[in-house]
Amino acid sequence: MKELLQQRLAQALAAAQAAGEVSAVDCPLPGLERPRQAEHGDLATNLALTLAKPCRMNPRALAEIILRHLGDAGGILQKAELAGPGFINFFLKPTAWLAILPEILAQGDQFGRGTWGQGQKVMVEYVSANPTGPLHVGHGRGAALGDVLGRMLRFGGCEVLTEYYINDAGNQMATLGRSLLYRARELRGSTEPFPDNHYRGEYMKDLAAEFLALPEHVDILQQPWDQAVATASAWAGAKILRGIQDDLAAFGVVIDSYYSERSLLERGAVEAAFDQLRQRGFLYEAEGALWFKATAFGDEKDRVVRRSNGELTYFASDIAYHLDKFQRGYNRLIDIWGADHHGYVPRLKAAVAGLDRPAEDLNMVLVQMVNLLRNGEPVAMSTRAGEFVTLAEVVEEVGADSARFLFLTRRYEAQLDFDLEVAKSKSMDNPVFYVQYAHTRVKSVLRKAEQEGVALPDPAGVELERLALEEEVDLARRLAEFPALAEAAARNLEPHRVTYYLHELAGAFHSYYNAHRVLVDEPALAAARLVLIQAVGQVLAGGLALLGVSAPEAM
């Protein structure tokens, strides 16, 4: 609809220029937007305002000329009028909007699917928490975001792989093994104090008990220490990772690929990446360590990649990992990180540039903190003491649908207050129920129609013009916006736009539902309204599916 009008406008402008009434200046596709005020029509353009200066013309006079060449734009316009300093307001024929309804029903859950992403191979990496403990709420926000971005980009036509990078190679794995053994010793009666800088969460005690109970570990504490640590860390790492996968699954998140840092190192990927950097002159030795020349690409200082004790830094394997992603054929990398890692961004971008890849192909999404509340009061969370509210606990308490939706009601750049009591409440405080409820109401009416023996109409045979109410045309207009909204939300990596859209659509439907009956006595009108609400239900379900939230038949 919008596209059609844009074309007609461009044609009208071209015609005016050809007639010599307007000087020929370059003009991009004319901008069309929906005015805030209904009196300003369905769509409006500021074309004449933007062109006035380069054409050295009065904007209103310019608009008059364009209007004359536009005519009725191929029959979709009821009227077009000049307004204010030079806006052109378009009033579409109601039937122009209603035409979307049969289309929605025909396309079903494919309605809104885009093609803009075709040819893009995107990797979305998210969560990637160290397998040293369970996921907490903050991870949940990143998980919801990554999962939904993956869904939205696929919906737009991109080829997407989601991946979890397992940091299973660094010092923290040995620390994990030792932590497990210390707890195991306590279980065997040791009274030595638990050392600092180890994982002291309660979950380690449970793991230690489970670990000791296995027959193959009966004499683990009698084994040489290094050997025992290796056994313990491998066992605990694998165990914790399985737990993380279970927690994610309960949250509705299934990640395509789990990629091991250790496997990367064993393949010699780091040395290969170093070779590439070295060839380009971005590696050098100093003070006994190996450095990457990050300052060549705008970072504030150069960064160590191999320490003077010979160990690789975390950064080194990250360079290799990102090179590996490109080598696997992905041309757009999206990394979702906690905002507390933002200081790390310039050096990784620098590394990508140093590997001769465009730094803008790497998108860092920095998710801000989650403040967990209960009835408005902060819930204490101390990672240091190893005590935090886990994602699993939150999902258990409030449900995956509610948690996901609420995590996606904010821009990721903004901190999020997550109140457990609100998330749990089945009331109007909780936006997810508001949207789901609208969907169940649609389904409820359809069930009622079936009960009353009213056959669902064939959309092709329905007299859509019977939908003459302002609310009905408004609903159709909102539905018609969904494809563009899904595209904009995906392109800008902004899932919250979908949540807001759904909330508004649900609101418009609730109002309509309360004010008007669908199953009226007059068959032609009832049929038209059934088509309308089916389309509403379809878009609600489609939008919720993008968010990974269920669209229940009944509540």
Next chain:
RNA sequence: GCGCCUGUAGCUCAGGUGGAUAGAGCAACGGCCUUCUAAGCCGUGGGUCGGGGGUUCGAGUCCCUCCAGGCGCGCCA
């Protein structure tokens, strides 16, 4: 000290890439169920868009500066 994010109604937040008279939910107050689910709807009140400059026909939106809050600034991960 430097860097990133944030500042919009009492509270929590939206404001598709500069557009016309700034929006929603919650909270407050008043109404609506013998009719398709009241987890809903209708109505009322509520604002120096943190402050100050600038850019232009036009700024919540772009630039500069100041203020306030959050988070970071290791040869840690």
